[in-house]
Amino acid sequence: MISLRLSLLFTLIFTLIINQTYSKKDRKTYIVYMGDHPKGMDSTSLPSLHMTMAQKVLGSDFEAKAILHSYKKSFNGFVIKLTEEEAERMAEMDCVVSVFPNKKHQLHTTRSWDFIGVSKQIQRTSLESDIIVGVIDTGVWPESKSFSDEGFGPPPSKWKGSCHNFTCNNKIIGAKYINIEGDYGKDDIVSPRDAQGHGSHTASTIAGNLVKSASLEGFASGTARGGVPSARIAIYKACWLKIGCPEAETLAAFDEAIADGVDIISISTGFNNIEFFPYFQSAYDIGSFHAMKRGILTSNSANNLGPRFSSMTTYPPWILSVAASTIDRRFLTKVQLGNGVVFDGVSINTFDLKNKMFPLIYAGDVPNTAGGYNSSTSRFCIDHTVDKHLVKGKIVLCDKIVSPGDIGVLSGAAGILVGATDAKDGQTTYALPAAFISLRNFKLAHSYMISSRNSTATIFRSDEDNDSQTPFIVSFSSRGPNPITPNTLKPDVAAPGVNILAAWSPLYPISTFEGDKRAVHYNIESGTSMACPHAAAAAAYVKSFHPNWSPAMIKSALMTTATPMSPTLNPEAEFAYGAGQINPIKAVNPGLVYDISEADYVTFLCGEGYTDKMLRILTKDHSRCSKHAKQEAVYDLNLPSFALYVNVSSFSRVYHRTVTNVGSKTSSYKAKVVSPSLLDIQVKPNVLSFTSIGQKKSFSVIIEGSINADILSASLVWDDGTFHVRTPIVVYGDREVITWST
Known part of the structure; x- marks a missing residue:
C-alpha cells in the first residue's frame, strides 16, 4: 500500500515537472x-x-x-x-x-511587395511582358541590374516610341528627355540618363528585375524586384537637377508617352506649395485626362505636404492619387549621452562613430552672426544659419525636423540630433551621423548639455527593426479632402512609401548634400514618390490580366479590393488613406467594377461650371451641358467612393451608381452597409442579380442624418458570398482650407 502511494506520488511529481518543462x-x-x-x-x-x-x-x-x-x-x-x-x-x-x-521574416529589399501580398510566386500572365509603363521622372541608370534585358524578347509590336541620345534594350524600350529651354546645370546629363537617382528608384519599384544581394551598405539586404518584373519600361526625363520638373516639360512628357503607346503612366512629382487650381490648369490634370481618353491610367503621388487637410495638389477624378503608407520595416538609431543615458532615435545612419563621444552643442547657441542670423533661426539648423566653425567636431542639437538639404552647412559637425514632433517620419539618410529623437528625449539631452560643462554624446549605426504598428499613413503624406470638388474623395488609395529600397544612380550621393561622396547602386527612400510606383505596378499587374479594361475599371478594382486601414492610427481617416491599402492580388478579381467613360467626365465637368464652349474645345465634339448635369453631376459620377460635404446640421443626398459584372457569370449581390448611428444610409435596390459577364446594374444610395464630428466614415459592400466589393463613404463638415503658398 505504501509503495503504491509512493508510486502515485512520484508519478504526480514527474507529471508536474514534465508539464512545467513542456510549458x-x-x-x-x-x-x-x-x-x-x-x-x-x-x-x-x-x-x-x-x-x-x-x-x-x-x-x-x-x-x-x-x-x-x-x-x-x-x-x-x-x-x-x-x-x-x-x-x-x-x-x-x-x-x-x-x-x-513575433513571426520571423526574411528581410527583402522590396519587402513592400511581400508586405502587400505580392510574393515572387504569385500568378502572372504572359501578357505582363507586353505591358509598357511610362515613367515621368529624372531618367534612368541603364547599367543597373534592375534594368537588364537578359531573357527579354523584342518590344511589343504596338510600341511606337524611340530612344534619344541613349542606348535602349528590350527592358528599357523607350527613353526620351525634355528640356524645352535648354536650361541645364553643370551636373545635369543631357540625355535620359539619371543624374539624381529618383527616376531609377521609381522605375525599378514598378518593373525592376529580380536582383539578389541588393542593399544600402548592408541595410535591407535581400532580393530587389519590381511589382511587374516582366513588364517593359519607357522613360521620360522631365525633371532636372537645376530646374526641377517644370510643367511644360511634364506636359510634354505626357504627350510623348501617350503617343508612344504606354499602358500605364507613373508620375511621382507635384507642386512644392499648397496651391489650388481649377481643373485643366496644371499639366497633371491635362496630361492624365488625355491619357484616360486613350485608355491609359495615370498614377500620381499625393504629395508630401501633409498632414494638413486639403494639402494635396492634384485631384481630378480620372487620376489615381496615391498616399504613402508604412511597411513593417523601420530603422532605429541609438543615441548615448555622456551621462550614460541611452535612447532610440530614428534615421538611416550608415556611419559608425566607433562608440567615440563628441562634445554636445545647441544650434541656437551658435548662430552665424556674420551672415546676419541669430538664435531664432539657427536653432532650426537651416542652411547657412549656424556657424560651421563652432559646430565642427561636435554633435549638434537642432530644434525641429529639417530636410536633408538643410544640414549641408553642418558637414564639419560630428553629427546632429533633431527634436521631432513625429520621429516616425524621420527615416531618411543624411550626410553625417544623425537621428530624429522625440521631443522628450531632446529636452533630456538639452538639459544634460546645460548642466554639464563637458557634455558629450555619440550616435550609433542604425539597426533594422520590425514595426508592429503598421500600416499607417505617415504624416508627410498629403491629405484630402478635395478642395476643388469637395464631394469627391481624395486620395484614392494608399501604397507602401516608407523605407523602400530600389535602384539608384551612383552619380548622386545617398543624401542630398553635395559633399556626400557615398556612391551606391541601391538606396532606401521614403515619400509618396515611392507609393506612386507601387500603385502603378499594381495597375499594370491588373492590366496584364484584363488588357481591355478601361482606366476607371482598373482604378475601381484597386479601390474596392483595398485593405481597410485604421482610423485610430489615422485620425484623418479616408482623407489620409482613401479606400485603403492596395491589394494587387485581390484587384485582379474584384467581382464588380465602377466604369467611367469620357462622356461621364464631361458631364461631371458641366457640374463644375465648365461651359459648352470650354467643353467643346476640350473634347473636340458637340458636348453640351444639360440642366440636370449642372445640378447633380458630381453625385452621379460613377466613382467607387462616396463623399459628402455638409455645412448644415441635417442633410439628405441621393447618389446614383452603376456596376459592371466581371466576376461570376450568374451571381446575386446583397448590399451591406456599415455606418455610425448618426447616418441613415439606404441602398435601392439592395440586391443586384446578374446573368452574364459584362452586364450592368444601377442602384441609388441615399445618405441622411446629422453630423457632430469632423468626419463620419461608413462603407457599402456588395457581397455575393465570393466577392466583397467595398466602397468607402465619407461625410464631413467644415475644415480649414489652406490657400497660401510657402
Whole structure:
C-alpha cells in the first residue's frame, strides 16, 4: 500500500515537472500591442505597467526577464514569451489591442511587395511582358541590374516610341528627355540618363528585375524586384537637377508617352506649395485626362505636404492619387549621452562613430552672426544659419525636423540630433551621423548639455527593426479632402512609401548634400514618390490580366479590393488613406467594377461650371451641358467612393451608381452597409442579380442624418458570398482650407 502511494506520488511529481518543462518549451515570443500611451502616464512608467500585466498572466512562473522589450516611445506595448493559452489570456485584458506571434521574416529589399501580398510566386500572365509603363521622372541608370534585358524578347509590336541620345534594350524600350529651354546645370546629363537617382528608384519599384544581394551598405539586404518584373519600361526625363520638373516639360512628357503607346503612366512629382487650381490648369490634370481618353491610367503621388487637410495638389477624378503608407520595416538609431543615458532615435545612419563621444552643442547657441542670423533661426539648423566653425567636431542639437538639404552647412559637425514632433517620419539618410529623437528625449539631452560643462554624446549605426504598428499613413503624406470638388474623395488609395529600397544612380550621393561622396547602386527612400510606383505596378499587374479594361475599371478594382486601414492610427481617416491599402492580388478579381467613360467626365465637368464652349474645345465634339448635369453631376459620377460635404446640421443626398459584372457569370449581390448611428444610409435596390459577364446594374444610395464630428466614415459592400466589393463613404463638415503658398 505504501509503495503504491509512493508510486502515485512520484508519478504526480514527474507529471508536474514534465508539464512545467513542456510549458516552458512551448512558450513563443509574442508582441502585446496596447495602442497609444495611457493618458497621464509618463512613458518611463510603462515598463512597470507591462511587468504588472505579465505577473497577472504568468503567476508563479513570472520572472523579471520575461519582458524582452518594452515599446514606450511612440506607442505602448511589449514583447514577452507566452504559451498559446497565456497569449489568449493576455489578449482578454481591457488595455490590450492585440497579441500576436513575433513571426520571423526574411528581410527583402522590396519587402513592400511581400508586405502587400505580392510574393515572387504569385500568378502572372504572359501578357505582363507586353505591358509598357511610362515613367515621368529624372531618367534612368541603364547599367543597373534592375534594368537588364537578359531573357527579354523584342518590344511589343504596338510600341511606337524611340530612344534619344541613349542606348535602349528590350527592358528599357523607350527613353526620351525634355528640356524645352535648354536650361541645364553643370551636373545635369543631357540625355535620359539619371543624374539624381529618383527616376531609377521609381522605375525599378514598378518593373525592376529580380536582383539578389541588393542593399544600402548592408541595410535591407535581400532580393530587389519590381511589382511587374516582366513588364517593359519607357522613360521620360522631365525633371532636372537645376530646374526641377517644370510643367511644360511634364506636359510634354505626357504627350510623348501617350503617343508612344504606354499602358500605364507613373508620375511621382507635384507642386512644392499648397496651391489650388481649377481643373485643366496644371499639366497633371491635362496630361492624365488625355491619357484616360486613350485608355491609359495615370498614377500620381499625393504629395508630401501633409498632414494638413486639403494639402494635396492634384485631384481630378480620372487620376489615381496615391498616399504613402508604412511597411513593417523601420530603422532605429541609438543615441548615448555622456551621462550614460541611452535612447532610440530614428534615421538611416550608415556611419559608425566607433562608440567615440563628441562634445554636445545647441544650434541656437551658435548662430552665424556674420551672415546676419541669430538664435531664432539657427536653432532650426537651416542652411547657412549656424556657424560651421563652432559646430565642427561636435554633435549638434537642432530644434525641429529639417530636410536633408538643410544640414549641408553642418558637414564639419560630428553629427546632429533633431527634436521631432513625429520621429516616425524621420527615416531618411543624411550626410553625417544623425537621428530624429522625440521631443522628450531632446529636452533630456538639452538639459544634460546645460548642466554639464563637458557634455558629450555619440550616435550609433542604425539597426533594422520590425514595426508592429503598421500600416499607417505617415504624416508627410498629403491629405484630402478635395478642395476643388469637395464631394469627391481624395486620395484614392494608399501604397507602401516608407523605407523602400530600389535602384539608384551612383552619380548622386545617398543624401542630398553635395559633399556626400557615398556612391551606391541601391538606396532606401521614403515619400509618396515611392507609393506612386507601387500603385502603378499594381495597375499594370491588373492590366496584364484584363488588357481591355478601361482606366476607371482598373482604378475601381484597386479601390474596392483595398485593405481597410485604421482610423485610430489615422485620425484623418479616408482623407489620409482613401479606400485603403492596395491589394494587387485581390484587384485582379474584384467581382464588380465602377466604369467611367469620357462622356461621364464631361458631364461631371458641366457640374463644375465648365461651359459648352470650354467643353467643346476640350473634347473636340458637340458636348453640351444639360440642366440636370449642372445640378447633380458630381453625385452621379460613377466613382467607387462616396463623399459628402455638409455645412448644415441635417442633410439628405441621393447618389446614383452603376456596376459592371466581371466576376461570376450568374451571381446575386446583397448590399451591406456599415455606418455610425448618426447616418441613415439606404441602398435601392439592395440586391443586384446578374446573368452574364459584362452586364450592368444601377442602384441609388441615399445618405441622411446629422453630423457632430469632423468626419463620419461608413462603407457599402456588395457581397455575393465570393466577392466583397467595398466602397468607402465619407461625410464631413467644415475644415480649414489652406490657400497660401510657402
